[in-house]
Amino acid sequence: MDSLLNSSRPPVFCPGCAHERVVRALDQALTGMGLSGEQVVIVTDIGCSGLFDTFFNTHAFHGLHGRALTYATGIKMARPDLTVIVTMGDGGLGIGGAHVLSTSRRNIDLTLLVLNNFNYGMTGGQCSSTTPQDARVGSGFLNRIERPVDICEVAGAAGAAMMVRASTYQKDLVDQMQSAIRFKGFSVMDIRGVCPGRYTKHNKLTPNAIETELSGFPPLDHYAARNARTEYGTAYRREAAKLEPVPPPARIHAEHQAPQSGRREMVILGSAGQRILTAGEILCLAGATAGLHATQKNDYPITVMRGHSVSEMILDEHEIGYTGIENPSVVAALAPEGVARRKKMFAGLSADTLVLAAAGVELPDTPARVETIDFKALKLKSPDRALAALARLAENRRMLTPEMLDSALALRFKGRVLEGARYVVETGRS
Amino acid sequence: MALTLLEGNEAIGWGALDAGCRFFAGYPITPATTVYNTMLRLLPPSGGICLQGEDEIASIGFCLGASMAGLKTMTATSGPGISLYSEQISFAVGSEIPIVIVDVQRLGPSTGSATKGADGDIQFLRWGNSGGQPVIVLAPVDVKDCYILTRHAFNLAEIYRCPVFIAANKEISMTRETLDLDGLNKPEIRNRKTADPDRPFLPFATPEGRLTPDFLPIGGDRLVRQTSSTHGPDGYITTDPALIGQTQERLMKKLESAVDGFTFFDEETVPDADTLVITYGVSGRAARDAVRSLSGTDRPASLLVLKTLWPVPEKRIQEAAAGYERIVVVEMNLGQYVREIQRLLPGKDISFVGRMDGELVKPGEILEVIHG
Ligand code: SF4
Numbered sequence: 001m002d003s004l005l006n007s008s009r010p011p012v013f014c015p016g017c018a019h020e021r022v023v024r025a026l027d028q029a030l031t032g033m034g035l036s037g038e039q040v041v042i043v044t045d046i047g048c049s050g051l052f053d054t055f056f057n058t059h060a061f062h063g064l065h066g067r068a069l070t071y072a073t074g075i076k077m078a079r080p081d082l083t084v085i086v087t088m089g090d091g092g093l094g095i096g097g098a099h100v101l102s103t104s105r106r107n108i109d110l111t112l113l114v115l116n117n118f119n120y121g122m123t124g125g126q127c128s129s130t131t132p133q134d135a136r137v138g139s140g141f142l143n144r145i146e147r148p149v150d151i152c153e154v155a156g157a158a159g160a161a162m163m164v165r166a167s168t169y170q171k172d173l174v175d176q177m178q179s180a181i182r183f184k185g186f187s188v189m190d191i192r193g194v195c196p197g198r199y200t201k202h203n204k205l206t207p208n209a210i211e212t213e214l215s216g217f218p219p220l221d222h223y224a225a226r227n228a229r230t231e232y233g234t235a236y237r238r239e240a241a242k243l244e245p246v247p248p249p250a251r252i253h254a255e256h257q258a259p260q261s262g263r264r265e266m267v268i269l270g271s272a273g274q275r276i277l278t279a280g281e282i283l284c285l286a287g288a289t290a291g292l293h294a295t296q297k298n299d300y301p302i303t304v305m306r307g308h309s310v311s312e313m314i315l316d317e318h319e320i321g322y323t324g325i326e327n328p329s330v331v332a333a334l335a336p337e338g339v340a341r342r343k344k345m346f347a348g349l350s351a352d353t354l355v356l357a358a359a360g361v362e363l364p365d366t367p368a369r370v371e372t373i374d375f376k377a378l379k380l381k382s383p384d385r386a387l388a389a390l391a392r393l394a395e396n397r398r399m400l401t402p403e404m405l406d407s408a409l410a411l412r413f414k415g416r417v418l419e420g421a422r423y424v425v426e427t428g429r430s
Numbered sequence: 431m432a433l434t435l436l437e438g439n440e441a442i443g444w445g446a447l448d449a450g451c452r453f454f455a456g457y458p459i460t461p462a463t464t465v466y467n468t469m470l471r472l473l474p475p476s477g478g479i480c481l482q483g484e485d486e487i488a489s490i491g492f493c494l495g496a497s498m499a500g501l502k503t504m505t506a507t508s509g510p511g512i513s514l515y516s517e518q519i520s521f522a523v524g525s526e527i528p529i530v531i532v533d534v535q536r537l538g539p540s541t542g543s544a545t546k547g548a549d550g551d552i553q554f555l556r557w558g559n560s561g562g563q564p565v566i567v568l569a570p571v572d573v574k575d576c577y578i579l580t581r582h583a584f585n586l587a588e589i590y591r592c593p594v595f596i597a598a599n600k601e602i603s604m605t606r607e608t609l610d611l612d613g614l615n616k617p618e619i620r621n622r623k624t625a626d627p628d629r630p631f632l633p634f635a636t637p638e639g640r641l642t643p644d645f646l647p648i649g650g651d652r653l654v655r656q657t658s659s660t661h662g663p664d665g666y667i668t669t670d671p672a673l674i675g676q677t678q679e680r681l682m683k684k685l686e687s688a689v690d691g692f693t694f695f696d697e698e699t700v701p702d703a704d705t706l707v708i709t710y711g712v713s714g715r716a717a718r719d720a721v722r723s724l725s726g727t728d729r730p731a732s733l734l735v736l737k738t739l740w741p742v743p744e745k746r747i748q749e750a751a752a753g754y755e756r757i758v759v760v761e762m763n764l765g766q767y768v769r770e771i772q773r774l775l776p777g778k779d780i781s782f783v784g785r786m787d788g789e790l791v792k793p794g795e796i797l798e799v800i801h802g
Contacts, residue, residue, distance in 0.1 A: 009666070038651050043495075053655070054666060059648045061498060062657040063491070064517050070483070070491025077479050077492070078453065078499035079649040099491075102484035236479070243475035249444060249611065251432035281435070281606060288433040288608050296606040302460060302544050319572075321719035323605055323712075324790045 004030055004037050006057050018168040018193020019048055019115055023055050025168075026085070026113070029177035030058075040083045043072040045096070047122045048195075049089040049115035066095025069103045072110050080233045083181060086112045091120050093151060094129035100151065100188075104158035107185040108232035113177075114151055114188065117195035118205070125198030136202040152220055155188045161227035162186070163220045168193030169207035185231045250411060254291030256404045259397040263316045265328040266399055267345070268386055269338025270309045272300065276334070278412075279386030280311035286390075286400045286408035287315040295323045299341065308337040315399060330399060331368070332389040333357040335382075339364070354398060356389045378427050387421060388428025395429045402429075434611045438576040438603035439506075442532055442596060443468030444611075445580030446504050447476070450619055451530070453503040455481040455492035457511060460544040461600035462534035465506035486514040490531070494518060497527050498656050500647030502584055506532035509551055510541055512558065519593055520559040521658045524681065526634070526643060528587035528622060530580065532596045534603040537788045546788030547601035549711045549762040553769075555595050556740045563678070564685040566594040567740040568694065571714040573607035578614055579694065579737060585620040586692055590684055591642050597739065599762065601712040601790060625652075634677070635663035641684035686741045693746045694737035698722075705731040705800055706751055708771055709760035710739055713791045717760050720796040731758070731800050742770045751775050758783060758799050760791055 005027050011020045030040055040058040044050045046065035053060035059082075063071050068086045076084045093100065093114050103110065119137050120126045127135070127143035130151070137143050152163035162183040164176050168191055180187035192210045194200050230238075266283060270276040277298055284294035292315045301307040312325045325345075333339050333355055339362070346366040349355070353368035358375055373385075373392065380388050394405040402425075409421045436444070442465050446454070454469035456462070466482070473480040479496070483489030486507055493503040507515065512533050522529050533555060537546035551558075555567050566586050568579045576598065583594040625631050625644035631652050634643045643663075648654045655665030662668040662677070696714065698721060709717045714735035721733040734750045736743065747770075751757060757775060759768040761784045768782045783799045785791055 037653055038649075041648055053657075057653060059653055060655040060657070060665075061495065061648060062655075062659060063494070064521060064658055067487060067491045067518070070488045071495035071498075073481075073488075074453070074455070074492035074495025074497075074503075075499045075648060076495075077481065078496040078501050082649045098484050099488055102488065236474075240474035240477075245475045246471050249434045249436060249440075251434055251612070252608075253432050284435050284606055284608065288435055291431075291433070293433070293608045294435065294606075295608075297601065298604065300545065320607070320715075321722075322716040322790065322793050323601065323607075324716075324792060326792075 002031060003027055004040070004056050004058055006055055009054050011055050012051065013048060014197035016194065016196040017048070018117055018195065021168050022113065022115060022191055022193065023052060025173045025177060027056070028174045029181060032174065033178055033181065035083055040085065041075055043068045043075070043084060043086045045088055045092040047089040047091045047120065049087050052087045066092045067099065068092060069096060069099040069110065069112065073103065073108055076108055076110055077233055077236070084110050085181070086110055088112065088114055090114065090116045090118060090128035090130040097129070100155060101158045103186050104155040104160035106232040107159060107161065107227070107229060109184055110186055111181045112186070112188045114190045116190050116192045117199055119195060119199045121195045121198050137199070150217065152188060152190050156220055156223035156227065159227050160186050160188055161224050162188070163223060164189045165214055165217055165220070166191045167207060167210045167214055169210065252285065252288040252411065254289065255407065256290040256401060258287070258290035258292055258315070258404070259401050260399070261317060263314060264399050265325050266313045266330040266332070267325055267328050267342065268311045268332045268389070269334060269342055270386060271335035271337040272303070272305050272307050272309050273383060274309060274334055274386055275383045276309040276311045276338070276386050279390055280313050282387065282405070282408045282412055283313045283315070283390060283400065285411050286404040289404050289407040292317060293320050295320045297323045308341040310338050310341050328353055330393060331355045332386065333361050333363055334385045334389065336361055356392060358385060380424065380427055384424045387424050391425040391428030431610050431613060433608040435606055435608050436573055437464060437606045438570065438573050438598060439464035439534065440468050441573045441576035441609070442506070442580045442598070442603070443472055445577040446530065446584065447472045449502065449581040449584035451502045451504050451584060452478040453493060453496040453501040454478070454505065455483050455489040456506050457483050457486045457489045459508045459511050461536055461604045462506045462508045462511070462532060464604065465532055465534070469504070486511040487518065490515045490518040493529050494522060494527050497529050498648045498654070502528070502588070504530040504532065506534065508534050508536045509538045512551060512554065516558050517560070520561060522593040523559050523563045523565060524561060525656060525658055526591035527656070528591050529593050530583045530587050530596065531593050532598060534598045534600060536600050537786070543788055545600065547599045547712065547762065547790070548786060548788070549597070549599055549713070550786065552597060552739060552761070552763065552766045555597055563681045564741050566590070566592060566685060566692070567597050568594065569597040569710045569737055569739050570602055571696070571711060571735060571737065572602060573605070574609045574614065575737065576602060577609070577611070578616065581617055582692065582694065585617055588620050588622045589642065590688065591622060591645065592685065597711065599712050632663040633665040634661060636680065641680050641687070689738065689741040689743050690745055692738055693743035695743070695746060696735040696737070697750065698733040700725060700730040700732045703730045703732045704754060705756040705758060706734060706754040707731055707758045707760060707796065707800070708734045708736065708747070710736045710767065711762065713760045713762050716791050716793045717796055720793040720800065723793065723797070724800070729801065739767065742774070744774055747771065747774050751778065755779055756781070758796065760784065760796055762786070762791060
């Protein structure tokens with residue numbers, strides 16, 4: 001095929017616009033590589049350069065300003081065999097800077113063509129992320145007080161290995177494009193050109209001036225070796241192939257008899273690091289081994305290793321409605337942080353409620369029956385206390401039984417962890 | 431019967447996998463992070479793709495690209511991320527890109543409280559796209575719904591080529607609960623309808639009598655165009671008001687005229703009750719406890735728990751409310767969906783129960799309002 005250009009939709013750029021030359025160069029690059037339109041996706045965003053996809057007979061994806069690399073990444077991961085070309089102006093470059101950095105870090109096999117004409121053509125010639133400080137543009141003095149970005153240097157620093165600064169007018173533009181497209185990884189071309197519609201009305205910029213300026217930039221060659229590595233999709237597939245499939249979620253059959261009937265609630269009041277949530281999960285699993293429905297609602301701050309940790313569990317033969325605690329059967333008070341969190345609850349507890357309190361944890365006044373456990377004397381460390389409290393309950397056949405607890409441990413733990421948990425249960429019973 | 435213990439977010443992940451999801455991208459955010467964790471565990475070993483975007487905008491952008499390449503995709507976030515998704519959501523709406531979007535709601539406004547629940551995004555999900563075209567929003571009540579509604583969400587995204595939201599809540603998504611996975615009534619898997627190979631393909635043309643265009647993937651052997659710009663059936667920009675108007679009316683009609691086919695709800699009807707409680711999401715649980723506690727008393731109440739929130743299942747709501755004088759609407763916010771109920775049921779005595787402090791609405795609060 002001699003051209004992928006869409007003959008029914010010729011380019012509509014202003015006369016003399018650099019974009020039109022790049023359209024033709026891209027066509028020559030793609031056809032010169034023997035690619036058919038079905039093998040190519042052109043992904044574009046907003047602005048005059050965003051019209052690119054309409055001029056080609058290829059697959060096309062035109063999306064939001066600055067986000068073209070995001071769609072291209074999804075397409076390339078889904079279809080690694082496709083040649084994916086992304087075009088952006090210097091506007092999309094500014095908006096989507098985070099995506100340029102991350103795509104450089106990933107090194108996914110996309111080719112980004114930045115159609116750099118130093119201003120926003122479509123919206124009135126305002127300054128962009130690449131406007132020189134001495135240019136006269138539609139943003140008043142604002143471009144004079146911020147610096148233009150050299151995207152190739154930035155991409156190199158972020159991990160891209162293939163960057164080309166180019167002039168729209170250079171003779172080997174097509175060859176340069178082909179090398180960028182052939183590169184197995186992320187490649188960036190900063191293609192500089194004129195925008196007669198806006199920029200060159202007030203600024204003198206000629207093909208010669210562009211070439212002269214380009215020759216003054218530091219070379220980029222050292223990034224090729226420094227950032228050379230496996231392409232992202234290839235690396236992803238290699239890593240994913242090593243993973244074992246995940247077994248379906250465990251089905252727990254009722255094998256035990258629950259010690260009580262009706263809705264039973266338990267609250268564990270502790271602190272971060274006390275494995276409160278794990279103990280709550282074990283109670284729920286224990287319930288399931290007796291055919292009971294269970295819910296576990298947790299409350300903890302976003303900090304991981306400090307603060308309260310509260311877990312509220314409900315067991316019931318019937319499906320559970322409201323997941324909040326209304327009338328707990330048991331409260332385990334294991335740390336002051338958790339108790340402080342539910343201070344108000346204590347006065348309202350019923351006389352039937354059992355409070356299992358760790359020795360030394362002060363409780364607000366409560367009509368409930370309080371049983372103190374001296375964990376220190378039992379030589380049980382703080383992270384084991386919640387499980388030990390469950391062991392004490394099981395021993396009293398309240399909420400659960402020793403058999404339910406042991407089956408739950410076997411569902412949750414394996415090997416030495418299971419042995420350790422059984423030891424804690426054995427110690428906590430007394 | 432066997433029970434499985436899952437967190438709501440894990441159930442969403444399994445529902446997605448079983449629905450045929452093969453691509454997930456997300457950015458970690460409490461309380462949605464465990465959806466991402468689950469997908470990262472499930473997808474890569476089964477040939478799927480799970481990516482972590484540099485931000486929310488990238489994450490949903492990856493999904494839109496992958497969806498147009500033919501994969502079933504999902505992303506998950508919470509209020510701050512939904513805000514960032516907004517422009518991409520508009521794109522998916524206007525350009526008919528199937529995607530499932532999980533919003534695990536947390537207490538807002540803004541960054542709000544990461545570990546507190548809320549149903550504060552309910553109107554935002556509907557109206558948070560530019561242009562205001564409809565979307566589908568499904569609201570789970572429990573972990574079982576997290577699984578089942580996610581499966582429905584994928585089917586609906588495929589059938590109608592649109593974003594489908596799961597409006598979850600920290601209080602469901604991060605709550606562990608038992609469910610009988612094998613006893614669930616699972617919907618059959620549906621796939622987007624592909625275009626007839628013998629006819630010329632226009633990416634946004636709808637076959638006679640249908641409102642959703644046939645699909646072909648980007649990268650297939652026939653060229654596909656996707657665009658966020660106002661387009662005609664050929665996928666090229668158009669300025670023709672007639673063509674634009676037709677497309678926009680079709681986008682509205684394709685969902686609003688179809689909602690009777692995907693109106694999910696639970697109902698408990700009590701004869702002689704004069705009050706109907708209408709609610710959705712986690713508040714459905716407290717409402718059910720409240721209503722059941724009234725059975726056999728001299729003032730019983732009936733219950734309608736909506737699981738399809740948008741498009742508003744108007745017919746179902748009006749039919750369900752027909753025999754009642756009083757309506758009590760319960761929401762975990764300061765009054766959002768109640769606006770739809772007021773609009774649909776003029777002349778009825780409508781009360782509202784809600785709170786926005788990170789706490790669940792309690793059955794007792796609902797009872798107080800039922801008793802007047
Ligand atoms: S405004 Fe500038 S960039 Fe846009 S078409 Fe005209 S010359 Fe080209």
